[in-house]
Amino acid sequence: MSLLAAPYLSLGIGALLAGAVSSLFAARPRPLAAGAALAAFTSFALAAREVAVAGHERLFDPLCSCFEADALDAVPMAFFAALTLLVILLAPRRDAGGKSMAGLLLLAAATQTAYGAANLGVLAVGWWLTGLPFALRLFGEDRSRRSVLIILCLSSLALTASIFLMHGVEMQEIAHASRLSFGLVVLAVALRKGLFPLHGWMVRQFDHGPLLPVALLFNGHLGALLVARSEAVALTQAEQHILDLLGIAALATALITSIRSFAESRPRRLLGLLCLSQASFILAGIATANAEGVAGALLHWLVVAAASTGLIAIVRVLEVRVSGTAAPDGHLGLAVKAPRLATFFLICGLALVGLPGTLGYCAEDLIFHGALENHPWLGLALPVATAFNAINLLRIYSLLFLGVLPKRVIDIPDALPRERWPLAACVVFLLAGGLMPGRILEWRRMAAEEATLVPGDGETGNGHRVPN
């Protein structure tokens, strides 16, 4: 069993938990929370560096062997820690209270626990814990809290029941799971990811829930992680068919939510449907089980995380500054007062829908090729969904930033320095990554290889998966 040079994973998760507890009692919680998130990011980034050197090996945490880092989870862990820091910095003052900061850090710690889980049991613990900040009302009371709790509990319950049916907690057990057990895993994923027709709760969460925690909850992509983990073990033919169905459900979600957006006019709901549609590409790509599809999906995972966090944070920033953004009567014309926020929004949005020159384009290009290879006709749904999503993105942009500025908006500040730098970091990642995607693809190459290799004689596998 290979170990990490230092207990980076325990330290990272510990920093997040310590930050959560101390934020509750701090007079100025934001600096404390940002410090904890920065410490976690540093730990996870160091772990990711070690994993990159180790190649296909799993590196266990020396302090707690129930945590491990490998090619699949190391980069998302570091990336998610960076997103947590971003969200903490971008939170408007009214969202940066002690309870909110503690909630964000707790949510991040739970997600990182699921990422770093060395077995299915720990993954299920992390899966359950993501609902804890909502159960403790750390983000306040809202109408969508009950639905998010119900769905998270149902999804966690499905995963836990599946583990019980497997009679073991090791990841390899998935390969010997019964049809019922594997079906429960897929149900857990479908609920968690909000796949059609179970997507309503996620849209409702965007519409009524606390936006910044929703950004973290949405961008955990734990469902995609579990599917990618399943891909990495030798699945039976029946399990492959179930995964194929999951892929088709993801394609349907991408298309249906993109069409559904045409009937919406509220920015939050539009944004929710847009993010949901684009995030479904990840699952659709992973379910293709071919090199292009999986590599594209793992790349798109990062794109969706960075771009949707940027978009959500900007919408929240605007909501705090201007009344009536939740359900505007007409166009708000805020680009006149906040041109930089408008530009950040547009770049993040265009990267999300795959404008050439951004990282989103490279990711989608690979996913399309992968999807076409597996499902020549169903794969065509993805370009159609992208086209519709781009139209809806421009609708949100127009609604918020173009048109006549309402008379009540006398003056609002453009991006503050505290907002400008994190958003610029997002934009640089999306644009520089788009111009030189090779480097970022390299981060995900090993993970993609693991997901598309069939384990043979050894644990690392020795052959390519036979396409269905």
Place this chain on the structure above:
Amino acid sequence: MTAESLTLLLVAAPGAAFVILGMLWLLGVGLSERLLANLTKALYLLLALVACALFWQMWRGGLTTVRVSAGDWFSVARYHFPLALLIDRLSLPLVGVTVVLAGVVGAFSVRYLHRDPGFFRFFLLQYLFTFGALLVFTADSLDLLLCGWELVGITSVLLIGFFQNRPDPVRNAQRVFGIYRIADLGLLLAVFLAHHWFHTASWHGFFSGEWPGHVNQLDGAAASVVAVLLVFAASGKSAQGPFCGWLVRAMEGPTPSSAVFYGAISVHAGAYLLLRIEPLLHASWVATSLVIFIGLTTASLGTLVHRTCADAKTSLAYAAQTQLGLIFAEIGFGWTTFAVVHLVSHAVLRTLQFLRSPSMLRDYHRVHAAAGGQIDPTGEQYDSLLPKSVQVALYRMALGRGFYDAILDRFIVLPAIALARLLGVFESHPERRSPPAAEPTAPPPSVSAIP
């Protein structure tokens, strides 16, 4: 410098200018109007010189084709996205036209947009547009052409909504973007299907030999499908056939952008694509007939509507659409060289007309006065030879602009929205009818609360 490095410099320079200036602005660095104007002039002068040097090198060296490979943009397993550029007898004239006309429009815009709040934004978008257009004309594959195509599309839409504090430009920009995206689906699908069926999307994979004598290497029904999808995409970009309604909406943008996009370069990108894939087009009778049919019907409608337009820019838009229809038909009939000459001369003439359109009345009065008030207001029209009832019907149709928007709304937009509403049943929930926003927002009336 070699022809290869000149080609790379030509394409990359406007893109680099866009990225550097854009990032500086986002981080709070402002540029004065004068500096930006000088930068723009210097950039386009450089591009023009590079284009001339490229032409000179090719002419002196007797080269008909320059291929530049900058490696792979990205690659996964067996899939590669090659960054390859091509300069040949088709792309060189269009590169020249792009550089010269964009430069002329840039110089014109320095005065036209003086002290406009969107001055900086306009030039940034123009750099991005130039980069996109040069990428379209020099791409050695459909994949790379798609990249430029999309960049041209998004800059076009952002410039239509340039006057963002007015409702109409915003509404029209949205509508144009919708039409663009639907039309671009043709290109997107063609690229993926070409990869899927033929395992290539590069021009040298599609054709052997050099333009204009290149020979089609694809055959069968699959090739026909790809050709039809490309015709669909080209029609969208050039405002032809089922996509003929967006061009007039695009006139909401500032006049210089109308000139460079809808008079000079952007609308001709569709015709360029058809010229590039001409052998593939002619291998399929469906695609050939479609191009001729689309071209001729759009030209007829355009010339009809053009006669009833009350303002200069709308009239010019329909005139441009008519000429583009004729260019499409010429390509369909196989008159390639004639189509290229028509395309280039139309781009130059239309740019001049668009740039002069704000002072059209003054020009007319000057000419009228110089002629001693002897100019006939109208000439004899061929349509006066038609029966009166036909004239009235055509006049009504022209006034309604072919009833394009009404047809689009009734048969496409409204059913799409109805379907979208129907899909809402999967999201039904009790709080649906109650007002949204659970999180605290700014208190009304909102005046800027710094968060």
